[in-house]
Amino acid sequence: MKNAFTMNGLLDGKNAVVTGAASGIGRAIATRFAEEGANVVVADVREEPRQGGVPTHERIQSETDADAVYVECDVTEAADLEAAVETADEFGGIDVMVNNAGIFGPMGSITEIDFEDYRELMAINLDSVFVGSKIAATKLVDQDDGGAIVNVSSLAGLQGYGEIAPYCTAKAGVRNLTYSLADDLGPHGIRVNTIHPGEVETALTTQDFPVVGTEQGEALKQTIPLRKLGQPEDVANAAVFLASDMAGHVTAESLLVDGGARNTS
Numbered sequence: 185m186k187n188a189f190t191m192n193g194l195l196d197g198k199n200a201v202v203t204g205a206a207s208g209i210g211r212a213i214a215t216r217f218a219e220e221g222a223n224v225v226v227a228d229v230r231e232e233p234r235q236g237g238v239p240t241h242e243r244i245q246s247e248t249d250a251d252a253v254y255v256e257c258d259v260t261e262a263a264d265l266e267a268a269v270e271t272a273d274e275f276g277g278i279d280v281m282v283n284n285a286g287i288f289g290p291m292g293s294i295t296e297i298d299f300e301d302y303r304e305l306m307a308i309n310l311d312s313v314f315v316g317s318k319i320a321a322t323k324l325v326d327q328d329d330g331g332a333i334v335n336v337s338s339l340a341g342l343q344g345y346g347e348i349a350p351y352c353t354a355k356a357g358v359r360n361l362t363y364s365l366a367d368d369l370g371p372h373g374i375r376v377n378t379i380h381p382g383e384v385e386t387a388l389t390t391q392d393f394p395v396v397g398t399e400q401g402e403a404l405k406q407t408i409p410l411r412k413l414g415q416p417e418d419v420a421n422a423a424v425f426l427a428s429d430m431a432g433h434v435t436a437e438s439l440l441v442d443g444g445a446r447n448t449s
């Protein structure tokens with residue numbers, strides 16, 4: 185059943201590829217896109233949401249008028265990303281690429297982190313954004329009808345945190361890659377923007393790096409002007425805007441979705 189509040193047709197006629205769309209933020213982005221009329225390719229290494237529930241593409245099929253398809257995709261494999269983008273051809277060609285898939289660890293001092301673990305994180309969190317953008321941009325330029333790329337960075341892409349240097353490095357890379365691609369692709373009418381979420385309640389913050397529901401999480405909330413952690417839908421709504429024609433003159437932007445945390449205190 186459609187949600188009247190969220191259905192505005194902001195993405196009517198568009199087709200999107202969302203990586204990491206089985207779970208968390210990517211799942212919310214894929215779902216909100218579909219609620220706004222976009223057909224969605226759900227690209228992820230897994231089909232079942234990490235937090236449980238029906239697979240994203242099935243939820244979209246049953247709850248919206250949009251079409252959705254799941255493609256098994258490891259974003260560290262260029263061929264998988266290529267296949268995901270090509271799947272959008274079934275809908276008539278890609279209009280929006282969302283590079284969202286990411287992991288959190290390794291954690292610890294640089295004296296303890298293995299270089300191999302660093303490389304793995306960079307492959308998933310940064311290299312994949314380059315490759316995914318390259319594949320999508322090639323199609324979009326060829327189609328000659330504009331388009332949008334939305335990359336998911338983090339507050340950690342704007343400042344350092346001693347325990348997660350690899351994550352911060354990757355997310356800062358995503359930000360500057362975004363600016364550079366906006367410059368590169370702007371003459372083709374392709375907009376490239378990044379979103380910087382603060383702490384959002386997903387498996388990443390309940391399982392991988394447990395903050396939600398902990399004393400640390402409660403203390404963190406008190407440092408955020410809006411006094412709450414983000415929900416995946418908060419990030420998804422920002423992605424809808426950046427993907428839509430409402431953001432027609434918005435490119436090379438880094439949009440904070442953090443309850444005010446970054447620009448205060």
Ligand code: NAI
Pocket residue numbers: 203204205206207208209210227228229230234257258259260284285286287288308336337338339380381382383384385386387388389
């Ligand atoms: P999540 O763990 O809930 O979901 C991530 C999804 O990415 C999962 O479905 C997972 O299977 C998929 N994925 C992981 N490795 C993959 C690979 N190699 N290929 C394809 N898919 C893969 O995490 P969450 O929180 O939804 O994170 C999404 C993005 O948002 C990440 O880039 C993360 O760094 C970023 N982010 C999250 C924040 C948070 O507080 N949850 C805050 C700031 C940024």
